[in-house]
Amino acid sequence: MFPEERKEGSPRFGKLHFPVGLWINSPKKRLAKMSRRWPSVGSVKSTSSDTASRGSETVELRPPGKGKAARHKRLSHLFHRGGGGGGGAGGAAAAGGGRWASEKKLAELADPAPEGDPAAAAEGGPRGPRQPPGILKIFGGDLWRGANYKSVLATPRSTARQLLREALERYGLPPEAGPPGAFVLCDAVGRAAGPGGAWQAEHLRPLGDAERPLVLQDVWKPKAGCSRRFEIRRRQEVERAAEADDDEPPGEAQARRAQRSRSRAASGGPAPPKERADNLSLRRSISDMNLSAKKRRERKSVLSVAGGDAGPPLAADAPEEPPAEAAAAEEPPEALEQLAQSLLRPPGRHPYFLLLQGYGPQEPVLHVVTRARHVLGRRGAGGPPPDTALEAPDLLPRHCVVRAGEPALVRPCRGAAVTHNGAPLLRQAPLAPGDLLGLGQHVLLLYRDPRAAAPPPRPPWLPPAAPAPGLAGALGCPGCGRSPQERLEALRAYAQSRRPELRFRPQEEEALLREIVRLPSSSSSSCSAGAGGGAGGAGGVGLAPAFLLGLCLEHAARALPPDHLPALLARVARLVKEAVWEEIKEIGDRQPENPQEAAAEAPGVAEVAAELRPLVLWLANATELLNLAQGRVLELERELEPDLDGPDPLLAGDLEACDEALAVLDEVIMSTFQQCVYYLTKTLYAALPALLESDPFAGPGEPRAAAGLDGLPEGLRPALAVYAAALELGRDCQLHPALVSQTFGYLFFFSNASLFNTLMERGSAAPFFQWSRAVRIRTNLDLVLDWLQAAGLGDIAAEFFRKLSATANLLCTPRSSLSQATWARLRAEYPALTPAQLHHVLSHYQLGPGQPCPEGWSPPAEEREQIAAGDIFESFTEHPPLLLPAEGFRLRPGEAVSDEGLHRHLCRLRRFLWELEQGSLPANQRAAYGLEGPA
Incomplete structure (x- = not known):
């Protein structure tokens, strides 16, 4: 039974040309993301004390839970095929539906889209990873005497309007209880100065509906000795207090309005239209909200914060200043200089970018990074606005992304021209304090992080030291400073x-x-x-x-x-x-x-x-x-x-x-x-029949396996020579051990099927199904298995030669014991043989001249139909699949x-x-x- 030869013109690539097919089982995994949840926040009890020390403790943050690492797996992962262990259907259902109602509410409150926030509305939701919520204490002493504070769950994106509505519900005063807008949330700064250490407010500012109290609290800190808290006041009383400010001296009124404008802009609320029309949030730029051309004209007589001389006077044809600006210009220079320095003071808890070169004349100079993922891009280019908006025409709407961490990472968006310390940035790279980040052809930013403990090292963008004087220095490379040698x-x-x-x-x-x-x-x-x-x-x-x-x-x-x-x-x-x-x-x-x-x-x-x-x-x-x-x-x-x-x-x-x-x-x-x-x-096919026909006892001495092939019987050497050549070839070419094992698994599968089919085919005619001939087959098979065991392939051979070994054991059973065996006993002792194969061996077994088969060998009636329809030959198509290895590779990148x-x-x-x-x-x-x- 020789393998079929290739036909004329048939392809030779990717196909086996004999009745043995191959298939590859290389399962591929998909990329999956695991959702993260914030741990549920327990109930917060209100206290009765109203001291200054507790008035300053406004926010209580809960640490976020440790999220599981995301696993990136795609269909192309031909090597990563692990079994499905980990999460089952139950875990998926629990993760998808949520376990408790409090988790659902907390997930909604973790990062809501505030009303009136066009950035969040345009993006369809908040950008970046969710931030943990906090507990905000809102005092209601102005509602009625003796009222204490109420705790409200808030996030950095919660607006004053949302928190006010929540606090009124906690006090039992829903918004529909009074006229619309009857109450307002105020930012109060004071100290413990009353009898018994009672807290008294010294400064009060009403918050706009879109302002964010947690952002305001994080950026603007009260001076030493003072504390801040948020209070609910009646709008009429706050307006009366604002009207009383008109009676104050012009300098104090202007300073108070400037302070309110900075606080409102810092917390994300709308600024007064006369001082800031574009209403950008703090995340985009502090300097963009505080340093307008109008204010620089107001400080024309003030020394620069760098210690230089006063700026040039206004042109003669400059427009006449409004009365309020004229009043501000008449303030003492020391007060205006202190105000200018406070506006340019960088944050102490957030990294930021300092603009070294911009495109427009009114570009902001300070850009604070407050998100875990901060996007830099062009302003007004359509789509969601970036966190830092710049005006250069060659910038993309989303030009690059900065990720906060240790260290920070910067990654250019596809198609964006970005340089890092003067070199083109093509993919994600670490961003260290002092690095220069160039966007397009017009924008150059300097990255700073005030949280860094050690001072930044020498900037990598500084030019190298000048080459040594003399001939070596003259011939040196002007870019690297090294000589040709x-x-x-x-x-x-x-x-x-x-x-x-x-x-x-x-x-x-x-x-x-x-x-x-x-x-x-x-x-x-x-x-x-x-x-x-x-x-x-x-x-x-x-x-x-x-x-x-x-x-x-x-x-x-x-x-x-x-x-x-x-x-x-x-x-x-x-x-x-x-x-x-x-x-x-x-x-x-x-x-x-x-x-x-x-x-x-x-x-x-x-x-x-x-x-x-x-x-x-x-x-x-x-x-x-x-x-x-x-x-x-x-x-x-x-x-x-x-x-x-x-x-x-x-x-x-x-x-x-x-x-x-x-x-x-x-x-x-x-x-x-x-x-x-x-x-x-194909080479092995011609050498296998000798294992059934040769006599291992023909030579001198007892047959036994040896390290080489010289000590083995002559009939076993051709087949074992093929195994030895395949083993040497795999080791010499450094084939992966898993592929070497699978190669021999297929060779042993083919050998077992070929020998078994030859034995079943010739057994009915040649004297194979008798005890004396079976002893030779068993001895040859034992010698082959012993040699393969010495070569390190014994376990693979024992697995694939199971059927041939079972048939040889059956034929080697003494005639006296075999004649007394029953069908049920033989089926139990030789499960590797199918009923049709066992019946074929027993029906052609030669007990002796003229001795019929015992009655106990007859199969029961219920199995005769299965025996008649069964095939006695082994199929070559049921070979083991080819599995690509997942580990144990010889090449290790990076070493x-x-x-x-x-x-x-x-x-x-x-x-x-x-x-x-x-x-x-x-x-x-x-x-x-x-x-x-x-x-």
């Missing part, structure tokens, strides 16, 4: 270093890739057994192609534009597929077309191993390369942020291109494995190159790239020296 030494040190780094320019990429892909073919003739690890085996190649191609992917992901990595990965996958196709085609062209010639000129085991060596090399390299590429795709997926205006279509397209490239590598592994197994089983073979190939490619780069330059610009490296 120093540059030569640094270049030679890089060419011989063991760092896993391979730098190249895009114009040399194609030549570099083709040089790497030619390695397995160029060294297939030299087949020296190598040491483990690196590129020691297979003529010195081993895993060098996968290692070098992985370095190319690493360089593209680190130093080239983001859209270059998917294109490079696709190009690498196509080149590997073309190389494997050529090897398969060459092996197929050397095979005889005529079946008679194929049987007469069957190649030996050594010839088959030499032909399969390039294929096994590519099988090992494609597996390692697929793991390295999968790691790069996982890092690319982490940049996909679907919660920021939806997923980025360009990034989604890049991931789709990477998925297609990974699928090509998957196809290469499948096709290479198919062809290797095909030629091994220094310790293997001498890999280091030799790396240094050779560095010299190759140097020659390509020098060859592209004019003759008068080429270097007069070369690069040496290890031989």
Whole structure:
């Protein structure tokens, strides 16, 4: 029963040409996000004390719960297939529906969209991660005498109107109880100065409906000795107090109005229309709300905060100032200078950006970062407004994103021109205090973080020290300050270093890739057994192609534009597929077309191993390369942020291109494995029948397994030689251990099915089903299993030779014991045999001349129909699937190159790239020296 030969014109790639198919079970996981919840806040009890110390403790924050790390898994994760453990259906239902009603209410209050907030309304919800709520104490002593405070649950986005409504309900006074707008929430600043330490208000300011008390409390702190609290006052009384301010001196009234304007702007509320018309929140800019051109004109006579002279006087044709501004200009210079310095004082608890260069003449100079994710972009470009709005025309609506943390991270949006300390920023990078961030061609920002404990180091954007004087300094590089000799030494040190780094320019990429892909073919003739690890085996190649191609992917992901990595990965996958196709085609062209010639000129085991060596090399390299590429795709997926205006279509397209490239590598592994197994089983097919026909007792001495093949019976050597060649080939080419095990699993599956079918086919005619012949089969099978056990393959062989071993044990049973056995007993003792197979063996078993089969061997009536319809032969289609490994890879990215073979190939490619780069330059610009490296 010889395997079917390939028909004329049939494809040779990706298909087995005998009745054995292959399929790959490579399940892929999807990306999942786990929701985070704030822990439920317990009830807060009101206290009866009204002292100043408690009046300052207005907010009580609860620490957020520790969220579980998100797992990024996509369908393209060919290597990450773990079983479904973790969360079940019950966990999903609990997470989706919520366990208690308090959690639902807390989730709604954690970050509500405030009324009148166009940014939140335009975005469809709050941006950034939710912030924990706090407890705000609102005092109601003005409602009636003796009333204490009520605790209200609030967030930094809660407005004064919302909190006022909630507090009135807690006091039992809903808004419909009185006329609309009868009450107002006020920001009161005072101290404990009354009898008994009672708290007395010294300054009172009504809050606007859209102002946010928690933001106001976090930014504007009362001076030493004073404390703040929020009170509910009647609007009529507050208006009377405001009218009384008109009787105050002009300077004090102007200072009071300026203080109210700054407080209202800081808390996110509307500023007076005469002083600020665009009404930006604190998150966008403090200076944008406080430093208008009008106020700078008011302080024309004030010294600058940097200690310079007074600004130039106003032009003669300047418009006449309003009476209020004229009154402010008449204030003492010391008071206005102190006011100007307070306006420019940076925050002490939040990082911020300082504008060094802007586009418009009225650009704000201070931009505070108060969100966990802060977006910088162009103002008025449509869509949701950014957190920091700038006016340069070449900026995108969302130009870059800054993430708070230790350290802070900055990531440019797709298509945005961003520089970090003067260098182009292509992907996410850490942002340290003192770094320069350039947006487009007009905006330059300096990042500062007052929370940093240690002073910032020397800024990396400062120019290097001047080169040393003399000839060496004159010939030095003006950009790096090093002499030509120093540059030569640094270049030679890089060419011989063991760092896993391979730098190249895009114009040399194609030549570099083709040089790497030619390695397995160029060294297939030299087949020296190598040491483990690196590129020691297979003529010195081993895993060098996968290692070098992985370095190319690493360089593209680190130093080239983001859209270059998917294109490079696709190009690498196509080149590997073309190389494997050529090897398969060459092996197929050397095979005889005529079946008679194929049987007469069957190649030996050594010839088959030499032909399969390039294929096994590519099988090992494609597996390692697929793991390295999968790691790069996982890092690319982490940049996909679907919660920021939806997923980025360009990034989604890049991931789709990477998925297609990974699928090509998957196809290469499948096709290479198919062809290797095909030629091994074809060679093994002609050697297996000797295990049934040879006599192990024919030679001198007792038959026993040996380390080599010389001490084994003659009939067992051909089959064991195929196993030994396959094992040596896998180890020499450094094939992944999981693929080596699966290769032998398929070889043993094929051997068991082929021997069992031959035994069932010839058993009815030849004298196989008798005790004397069965003893030979059992002895040969034991010798093969013992040899495989010594080679480290005993457990795999025992699993796949189970049916043949059970049949041999049945035939080796003594005739006296077997004749007394019943059908039920034999079915229980030999479960590996189906009823049809057991009945076929028993019905053709030879007890002796003229002895019929015992009555106990007859199957019961209920199993006779199953026996008649059953097949006695083993199917070749029920082979084990090919599972891609998930761990145990030999190449580890980021580690220094310790293997001498890999280091030799790396240094050779560095010299190759140097020659390509020098060859592209004019003759008068080429270097007069070369690069040496290890031989």
